[in-house]
Amino acid sequence: MKSAEESEYFEIVTSLYGMPLVIAVFGNVNRSDFLYIDTRTGVPALYLWDNGETQLLTPGDEPITGFAALHDSKPWVVYAKDESGTEDFALYFADYSTKERTQITKGTIGRLSGIFWASDDTWIVVGCDKQEYYIRVYARDGSHTSLFTTDQHVLTTAYDDKRKLVAAAVGRGPGTKIGIIDAKGNINWISESDESEDILPRVCPEKGYIAYTTDVSGNTEIVVRSIETLEEVTRVTALGDIGFLPGEGNLIWADENTLFAAPAKDAQLSPRLLTISDGKWSDSLADVSVLISACTREGPVWVGSSFSQPLCVQAYKNGKVVTVIQPKYTGERISGESCWYTSFDGRKIQGWLLRNPDPEAPLVVYCHGGPNFAVLNMWGVGVQEIVMAGYHVFAPNFRGSTTFGCEFKNLNVGDIGGGDLQDVLYGAKYAMNLLGITGKPAIVGGSYGGYLTLQGLTTQPDEWAGGVAMVPWVDLVETHELGDAHYKALNVYLMGGTPEEKLELYRERSPSTHLEKLKSPVLIIHGENDPRCPLQPVQKFYERAQKLNLPVELEVIKEEGHGASRISNFIRMSVLQLEYLEKLF
DSSP, rough: OOOOSSSHHHHHHHHHSSOEEEEEEEOOOOOOOEEEOOOSSSSSSSEEETTEEEEEOOOOOOOOOSEEEEEEESSSEEEEEEEETOOEEEEEEETTTEEEEEEEEEEEOEEEEEEEEEEEEEEEEEOOSSOOOOOOOEEETTTTTEEESSSSSSHHHHHHHHTEEEEEEEEESSTEEEEEEOOOOOOEEEEOOSSSSEEEEEETTTEEEEEEEOTTTTSSEEEEEEETOOEEEEEESSBBBSOOBBBBEEEEEETTTEEEOOOTTTEEEEEEEEEETEEEEEEOSSSSEEEEEEETTTTTEEEOOSSSSSSEEEEETTTTTEEEEEEEEOOOOOOEEEEEEEETTTEEEEEEEOOOSSOOOOOOEOOSSSSSSSOOTTTTTTTTHHHHHTEEEEEEOOOOOOSHHHHTTTTTTTTTTHHHHHHHHHHHHHHHHHHOOSEEEEEEEETTHHHHHHHHHSSSSSSSSSSESSSSSOOOHHHEEEEEEEEEEHHHHHHHHHHTTSSHHHHHTTTTGGGOOOOOOOEEETTTTOOOOHHHHHHHHHHHHHHHHHEEEEEEEOOOOSOOOOHHHHHHHHHHHHHHHHOOO
């Protein structure tokens, strides 16, 4: 097999992803510098940005894909690192003035979702193992005490270092509430209603405030309360969804009277400021979609991009937006047009159409992951390289996508691979009609999008020319059995129950159940160590397809997990996809 470098598509993919890309920022409100993760060495590595100067803090050949936190005043960093995409992390301490680096934990401690400095020698760590989610206090010698455990998701947390309180959103979907947990493990609960989703807690220790979002009114609201008495201070209607991905959203305290947020509406994110005292929103600060944000002593800092603007780091200082890290890009710039179409039940669905200059180019339909995510006007969502390789792309934001309101996000709960897949098919037909295309389109996607790709090819076999599925689910029952506490809770949320309670639904919505119906070729690309969509069921799916003489191919990426942490592997996966699409047409 030829290498990725020998492919005609190598240059296209490298132009998009081979340049240094910033994928995360971590700040501290007591400091003007900040941490960021950058891919310039070929893997995501941790850097310190300080007044324009950058310093590499971790070995440039070790992928860092976890969380990191800066000490308030000392040259100390605590961060998490896994091995080869396993999402089973260990904690590390680094003193970047002396180049000292030590592993805190004795071995790995599971999947992490938050780290906070509690003292010079202790940290609040939020994560999950095979059995449960936890909030623990870890000491420098690796020992720990537990503050809280649950079998539900704990996706977003905040820490009040003045009062020694942890704020945690517990649950997913309707019924999610916020717990205020003290140093002894005592809990006060915030819940707008039994059915509301109350998430994204953010603490302002100086004022003793906690901000969070709720959907109790049917629209997203931002609520500010006293963290000690829980008395409401203010309530403001948001200009869109604040959480665009479960556990992730842009809501941070810019100062004692101002929140920075990036409300997301109809697949567009807009960075803004919200003044607490009068409830007024600023105009959009920048014409980019905000991926992740943090706050420094000087103000908010964020990673922003669009279809045509590579990932850059911007900051809001002294009333102005400044770009502090800007990658150089000289390649083709792709733009997308937002389209609305009518799906099978009369509901309006938004999608992005990205046109190739050749009007007769084939159509590729792209399915995003999540499912609670969206194809945003953002760099690196997986569509630009397909357009540059010679195709039109239509990317529908099917039901279950975020940025279209709370009701829409919950529409596919208990119906995954059902109504959302119909939205995808109706989007394909809409785009074909709009473009005047008569030939069958291909379908591609990663993670949940990979699942939809396989479910579409096996349950709608006459509609597609074929496809590429990256890191997909294939058997929902077996995937549940192999998952950790996080993915078990995710399956229960999406399916509306456990496999024992919903066995028929789990089986009916599994591509493995419908494999014999497959007619069109499909390539599955999968990470060897993927903990989210385990490889074992995929291998069984492939081996069964081979026995049935069905057109299924499988490429396993060694030492990678859910996606690729090494840029060389990411480029290889993209090249494999483009070469396979060429075979289909």
